[in-house]
């Protein structure tokens with residue numbers, strides 16, 4: 271059974287975001303996120319980042335240096351706000367040095383939180399995209415502990431080269447995939463939610479912000495972050511989508 275976040279009282283102010291896909295050197299979106307850390311997130315008791323905060327993460331030893339300003343913003347936010355980071359399919363190599371330097375705690379999915387007499391299950395979302403068989407196969411290989419172990423020990427230059435090639439392939443593959451294939455499979459969602467009765471689902475990954483009212487549960491899909499505006503879910507006296515700008 272997964273852990274439940276300690277604060278169970280209904281007045282815990284929680285913000286949930288995902289899929290910022292920050293790229294080092296892309297200053298506008300990075301700046302928007304840093305501003306968010308200094309304002310909206312500062313007023314929250316806890317912030318959940320449900321994966322793909324970073325567009326790529328090739329190991330703490332290589333990537334922390336590329337995102338120094340983001341790490342510093344997280345660190346200073348972590349003094350007042352509990353920050354929980356879930357790995358996405360882009361940044362699943364976030365490690366111990368990241369945890370230490372950013373002040374974030376790393377969550378394993380699924381993670382459950384209670385708010386205002388309602389239980390929510392949080393996941394990144396890619397596990398439910400079961401129609402994309404090639405993606406699921408590749409994920410199994412890339413995120414296998416042995417692959418991760420070996421990759422993290424490769425020279426930095428080689429890691430950069432390999433990830434560049436992989437990214438190119440994935441962009442090409444996406445061109446030929448239908449839009450439906452890259453969304454969640456509703457049977458897989460139903461099956462997953464049957465294991466978690468009286469719970470609503472919050473996830474990201476698909477970049478299709480929406481509220482889906484299904485039989486027995488509601489599925490909330492987190493919104494995108496652009497250079498000039500972002501999106502978050504706020505839990506306080508209920509659930510609201512808020513715009514960040």
Ligand SMILES: [Mn+2]
Nearest residue numbers: 322358359475
């Ligand atoms: Mn993703």
